[in-house]
Every structure is written in structure tokens, then in C-alpha cells.
Amino acid sequence: MNSEIALKFRLHLEELISLTDDEFEDIYSYFNLKKLRKHQFLVQEGDSVNHEYWVVEGLLKTYAIEENGKEHILQFGAENWWVSDYEAFFQSEKATINIDCIENSILLGLSLNDRKSLCEKYPKMTIFLLRKSNLGYVALQKRLLSMMKDSVDKRYEDLISYNPDLFQRLPKTLIAAYLGVSRETLSRLGKR
Template identity: 55%
Template sequence: MAHPLRQHIEEIISLTDEEFDFVLSHFEQIKKRKHQYIVQEGEVVNKEYWIIKGCLKSYFIDANGKEHILQFGMENWWITDYESFVKQTESKTFIDCIEDSELLYISFENRDKLTAQMHKMERFWAKKSKMGRIALQNRILSLLKNSTKEQYDLLLEQYPKLFQRVPKKMIAAYLGVSRETLSRLNS
């Protein structure tokens, strides 16, 4: 069976065995336990992660100490603080593991080298970046329309398996509502 990353990339572009080995040689693999961080606020993030197995969340803490969840990540998703990674500035967000997780990561330098050398991988990530942008635009539309029910439905559409995997309080933190409001939406 093909490597899961290869299956994932080949949804967009096709690779020869040699090309995939070359791509994979730019990645490292790590395991993280539940509650461990991969990104902390204030650090310059040098890695983009691809989730082989597990579940993570990206979030920030507001001035009142309240946690706001920006994004969840599960199998086959890419996750990092993109502003920090792309501009090499300090991260505004935290990313930690909701479950024990297995991740592949690529450094900023390796990603830049790989995309400069391989047009196909530039194209692959360009497509991923466009899809990420669209997901964010839909979240903004949803936030501006200001209906919690619509935000809930969008979350369910984006992450159908999420609701069985993460605590209800995290769904509430994503939607910016109380547990009680969430229960009403859920019923």
C-alpha cells in the first residue's frame, strides 16, 4: 500500500516512486502525546506539519485569558501558524494535541528548496493554500453573518468526524458560545 502522504499528494498531482522518495526525504516524523505542544505563541515557527494520525487544535488566548479555537486538525490535514511560518515572525497562536498524534513535518528551508526544485510540489501546495484560504473565507462569512447555528453547521461540514473525537467544551470554544448554547444547537 502506498505511503499515506503519497496518497494524499496524489489526490492533486501524480508522482513517480523516485519523486515521492525525494519528497519524503525532506520530511521528519515525530510522535506527540495528548496535551503536548507543537507551536507556542511568541516563537518563530519553522515547521509545517502533516497529520498522519491524531487530532490537534490551533488557538489563541485573548486579553481576558479566554481560549478561542481557530482550527482543528486531523488525519491528512496540514497545520502550523502560517503567518509565523511564511513571514518568519512570532506566532500569535498555540497548537497542541487533543489526542496522541503522529506527525510528519517539513522545515521552512526544506519546503522552500523542494518547491523551488519541483514544480509539481509547488503546484500541490499552491492548491492546498488556496483551499485553506477558502475555508478561512467561509469562516469569516459565517462569523459575520453571526448565526451560531450556521457556524455549527459549517464546522460539522468541514470536520464531520470531529464531533465524536473532541470534548464538547472545545466545540464551544471554536464557536465562541457556552456549553449550554451548544447543547441547544446539538439537540
């Protein structure tokens, strides 16, 4: 067991639930460590998706690509985020999105079968995972509504206020794609 990763994960879990040492050790045993390099795919469209992942370190992007090659970024996943193609994961279908690493990343993966076993054994993990999925749903709903009704200026200001570290970690082209604007428009926004 990597004690630094285990400690980070325990602190993450204990934001919402309390655990004994024995419970944590058993829960941690259900997760598999995965290390990926920058530009490596975690999930690729058409893949089977057998795991959901908690981001220990690194930065990933979740996106879809149109037939014409245009990329639509759904979200970025940094430390303490949970990522997967959840439709494919829960429905045993092929992935319809891509998730790849913007930075070298360390993740803890949980298979669907292990998730079910873990939740049966520890009902508090059901509560934890439900709260996390609800928070993820809320974040995506806010993002979708923002893309539909907010001005580019507002979307830019919201990104700065809610995720200021992303501006240090992401290339401007990805920030522009996330906001749905050109690189030139992003530069104009940044000068204001």
C-alpha cells in the same frame, strides 16, 4: 522509512499531482516525522516557527488567547490537514497563535528551507503546496464569514454536515468554543 506513513503521504500528494517512485522517495526524504502526545504543544505563542506540518494521525487545535484568558479557536487540524503558524513560518517571526494536540498525533514536518529546495527541484510540489494553502485560506475565510454573519444554528449545522467525526472526537467545551457559544447553548442546539 515507515511504509504505512509513507503510503498515506503518497496517497495525499497524489490527490493533486502524479509521482514516480523515485520522485516520491526523494520528496519524502525532505520531511521529518514528529510524534506528540495529547495536550503537547506543536507551536506555542512566542516560539520560533521553523516547520509546517502535515497531520498523519491525530487531532490538533489552532487558537489564540486574549489577555483575559478567553480562547478563540481558529481551526481544528485532523488527518490530511496542514498546520502551522504561517505568518511566523513565512515571515521568520515569533508565533502569535498556539497549536496543541487534542489527541496523540503523528506529523510530517517540512522546514522553510527544505520547502524552498523541494519546490525548486520539483515544480509540481509548488503546485501541490499552493493548492493546499489556497484550500486552507478558503476554509478560514468561510469560517470567518460564518462567524460574522451566520446564526449559531447555521454554524452548528454546518459543523455537523462538514465535519461529523469531530463530534465524536472533541469534548463539547471545545465544540462550543469553536462555535463561539457557551456549553449550555451547545447542549440546547444538540437537543433540537
